[in-house]
Amino acid sequence: MPSSPPAGGLAVLRNRNLSFYLSSRFLGTLAVQMQSVAVGWQVYQITGRLFDLGLIGLAQFAPFLVLILWAGHVADTYNRRNIVLLCLGTQLLCSLLLMAFTLSGSHDVWPVFAVLVLYGSARAFMMPASQAVLRNLVPTEQFSQAVALSSSTFQVAVIAGPVVGGLLYVFGPNFVYAVSSTLLALAVLLMAGTRSMPQARNKAPVSWHTLLEGLRFVRSRPIVLGAISLDLFAVLFGGVTALLPAYAHDILDAGPTSLGLLRTAPGAGAALCSIVLAFHPITRRVGAWMFGGVALFGLATVTMGLVHSFPVALVALFLLGAGDMISVYIRHLLVQYETPDEIRGRVSAVNAVFIGASNELGEFESGLTASWLGLVRAIIFGGVATLVVTGTWMKLFPVLSRMDRFPHHEAEERARAGTAP
Numbered sequence: 280m281p282s283s284p285p286a287g288g289l290a291v292l293r294n295r296n297l298s299f300y301l302s303s304r305f306l307g308t309l310a311v312q313m314q315s316v317a318v319g320w321q322v323y324q325i326t327g328r329l330f331d332l333g334l335i336g337l338a339q340f341a342p343f344l345v346l347i348l349w350a351g352h353v354a355d356t357y358n359r360r361n362i363v364l365l366c367l368g369t370q371l372l373c374s375l376l377l378m379a380f381t382l383s384g385s386h387d388v389w390p391v392f393a394v395l396v397l398y399g400s401a402r403a404f405m406m407p408a409s410q411a412v413l414r415n416l417v418p419t420e421q422f423s424q425a426v427a428l429s430s431s432t433f434q435v436a437v438i439a440g441p442v443v444g445g446l447l448y449v450f451g452p453n454f455v456y457a458v459s460s461t462l463l464a465l466a467v468l469l470m471a472g473t474r475s476m477p478q479a480r481n482k483a484p485v486s487w488h489t490l491l492e493g494l495r496f497v498r499s500r501p502i503v504l505g506a507i508s509l510d511l512f513a514v515l516f517g518g519v520t521a522l523l524p525a526y527a528h529d530i531l532d533a534g535p536t537s538l539g540l541l542r543t544a545p546g547a548g549a550a551l552c553s554i555v556l557a558f559h560p561i562t563r564r565v566g567a568w569m570f571g572g573v574a575l576f577g578l579a580t581v582t583m584g585l586v587h588s589f590p591v592a593l594v595a596l597f598l599l600g601a602g603d604m605i606s607v608y609i610r611h612l613l614v615q616y617e618t619p620d621e622i623r624g625r626v627s628a629v630n631a632v633f634i635g636a637s638n639e640l641g642e643f644e645s646g647l648t649a650s651w652l653g654l655v656r657a658i659i660f661g662g663v664a665t666l667v668v669t670g671t672w673m674k675l676f677p678v679l680s681r682m683d684r685f686p687h688h689e690a691e692e693r694a695r696a697g698t699a700p
Contacts, residue, residue, distance in 0.1 A: 292428070294417055294421060295472075295473075296416040296417060296473045296474060296475075297416060297417050297421070297425055297428070299469045299470070299472045299473045300412075300413070300416055300429075300469075300470065300473055301428055301429060301432045302466075302469045303367070303465075303466040303467075303469035303470040303473075304409070304429060304432050304433060304436075304466075305432045305433075305435065305436050306436075306462045306463070306465050306466040306469070307367055307370065307462070307463060307466035308432075308433055308436035308437065308440065309436040309439060309440045309443070309462055310370075310374065310440075310458075310459040310460075310462035310463045310466065311370065311440070311459070312436060312437055312439075312440020312441055312444060313440050313441070313443055313444030313447065313455055313458065313459050313462075314374060314377070314444065314455065314456065314459045315440075315441070315444070316440075316441050316444035316445050316448065316455070317377075317444055317447075317448055317452045317455035317456060317459075318335060318377065318391065318395070318452075319335060320448055320452070321381070321391070321452045322335060322388050322391060325386055325388055326388055334392060335392075335395060338392045338395035338396050338399060339395050339396075339398060339399035339402065340399060341396070341399065342396050342399040342400040342403055343399050343400075343402055343403040343406075344632075345403075346400055346403035346404065347403050347406070347407070347628050347631055347632055348491070348493075348625070348628055348632075350403045350404040350406070350407050350408070350624075350628055351407045351493050351624045351625035351626070351627060351628025351629070351631075352624070352625055352628075353404060353408075353624070354404075354407045354408040354411055354623070354624025354625070354627065354628070355411075355622055355623065355624040355625055356624075358475065359408045359409075359411055359412035359415060359475065359624065360412055360415070360416070360470070360473055360474075360475040362404060362405070362408040362412075363405060363408050363409050363412055363470055364467065364470045364471055365404075366401045366402070366404050366405035366408070366409075367405075367463060367466050367467045367470055368467055369397065369398075369400075369401035370398060370401055370463055371460060371463040371464055371467060372397075373394050373395075373397055373398045373401070374456050374459045374460040374463055375456075375460055376390075376394045376397075377391065377394055377452075377456045378453055378456035378457060378460065380394070381451075381452050381453045381456065382453065406627070406628070406631040407624045407625070407627035407628040407630075407631055408624060408627075410611070410615075410627035410630065410631065411615070411623040411624045411627045412475065413425055413426065413429060413615075414615050414623065415475045416473060416475055422612075422615070422616075423560040423561075423612060424557050424560060426608060426611050426612055426615075427553050427554070427556035427557035427560065427608060428553070428557045430549070430553040430556075430604060430607065430608060430611075431550050431553035431554045431557065434546050434549045434550035434553060434600075434604070435546075435550050437546050438543055438546040438547060438550065441542075442543075492622050492625050493622055493624075493625030493626040493627075493628055493629045494625075494629050496618065496622055496625075496626055497626060497629050500617055501676055501678055501679065502613055502617060502676070502678060502679050502682070502686065503613060503614055503617050503618070503626070504676075505672060505675070505676030505678075505679040506569065506609070506610040506613045506614065506679060507610065507614070507629070507630055508672070509569075509570075509573060509606070509610075509668070509669075509672045509676075509679075510573075510606055510607070510610055512668045512672075513573045513576060513577070513606070513665045513668050513669065514603075516660075516661050516664035516665050516668065519580050519583060519599070519658050519661055519662075522649055522654060522657065522658060523538060523541050523542060525649070525654055526541075526583070526592070526654065526658070527541055529654060530587050530654065530655065531587065531588075531589050531592065533589060537589060540593060541592060541593065541596055544593050544594075544596035544597045544599075544600065545596050545597070545599050545600030545603070546600060547597060547600065548596070548597035548598060548599065548600030548601035548602075548604070549600040549601060549603060549604040549607075550600075550604075551601065552600070552601040552604040552605060553604050553608065556604075556605075556608055561605075561608070561609065562684065562685075563683055563684060564683060565609055565613075565682045565683065565684060565685055566679050566680045566681055566682035566683070567680070568605055568609060569605065569606055569609040569610070569679070570669055570672070570673055570680055571602075571605070572601075572602040572603065572604070572605030572606040572609070573602065573603075573606050573665065573668075573669045574602070574665075574666060574669045575598055575599070575601070575602030575605075576599050576602040576603050576606070576665055577662045577663070577664075577665030577666040577668075577669060578598075578662065578666070579595040579596065579598045579599035579602065579662070580595075580599065580658060580659075580661055580662030580665060581658075581659055581662030581663060581666075582595045582662075583595045583596070583658055583662075584655050584656075584658035584659035584662060585659065587655075610630075612685060613685065613686075614626060614627070614630055616685055616686065617686060648660060648661065
């Protein structure tokens with residue numbers, strides 16, 4: 280078991296496991312984001328069909344949806360650090376295959392979609408393993424800070440990746456794939472340098488009973504179910520980011536540069552918020568903070584629909600990202616703290632399905648609502664619906680809305696006071 284460095288500030292980064300993991304996560308996410316820009320541009324340049332851009336997302340999401348429950352079982356049965364390492368290696372292989380496709384000069388895009396199916400399969404196994412592995416890399420007293428730093432690392436990579444990928448594409452897609460391959464190779468080496476603590480293993484043979492264990496656990500824990508479902512329905516209705524191209528062009532009369540700033544604002548708000556949480560973790564009024572973050576998400580969305588100003592929209596999107604990060608931070612801690620280690624992967628898989636469904640279906644819902652109600656009304660409707668969901672979930676899950684401390688903190692206090700059951 281690794282030694283516990285002093286807590287507070289960024290002293291947690293003295294933990295070699297955490298610093299290596301965060302560096303690997305940053306480089307891997309940066310590479311994938313760069314690569315996604317290159318793939319989109321390259322496919323559209325070859326075919327000129329908008330439908331093919333939709334197939335890019337489908338090729339990655341379909342295997343994820345099919346494999347995610349199995350991936351959760353695997354994360355509970357085998358070493359999670361090794362699973363993440365294998366998935367990073369598979370992503371590196373995908374980047375090299377895309378580079379080989381470009382060098383071949385082929386104008387058939389089916390090999391690209393085949394590579395993306397392989398990438399989507401690796402993503403399915405990586406999500407539950409990477410969500411659960413952090414608990415096996417750092418001591419309990421450092422976990423909340425580790426979650427905040429992991430979230431900020433991810434958000435910074437998400438912000439920078441598309442920008443860097445777009446700039447490097449000037450030299451051609453091959454150059455982007457070469458740089459992405461290099462970054463992924465470094466991510467593999469860094470992850471290989473981590474050493475995980477002992478992990479509780481699932482020894483039951485694979486069956487529908489074991490695959491669905493994570494879902495049964497979530498249903499049996501009102502706190503976990505409330506936190507996960509709140510995020511699902513809030514993002515499902517409030518997914519304004521999918522409408523930003525039309526919002527920038529039709530409402531703000533702005534160009535692609537302004538659209539880029541609008542797209543960056545939520546990530547910037549989330550990244551700054553996660554850095555603040557790393558220094559000042561939320562320890563009291565947990566439920567109020569979580570519902571407040573979701574309410575801020577909804578209010579920011581309504582503001583965008585009512586006030587048609589670029590500076591206001593920029594601030595609203597920044598606050599939207601910050602509110603979302605507060606909710607994500609608390610939800611992740613609740614899920615990981617409440618879940619026994621032997622089923623952590625399967626519960627993380629359920630969480631990943633909820634996240635994927637909210638993002639994918641949220642984009643579809645936003646586009647469908649906009650086609651029915653019009654752009655501005657759809658944005659306002661989405662924000663109001665998020666606020667309604669917030670109020671409804673406070674009534675449905677009162678134990679979550681009234682929660683003061685995380686449950687494990689309360690248990691520790693009872694144990695110290697000699698009143699633990």
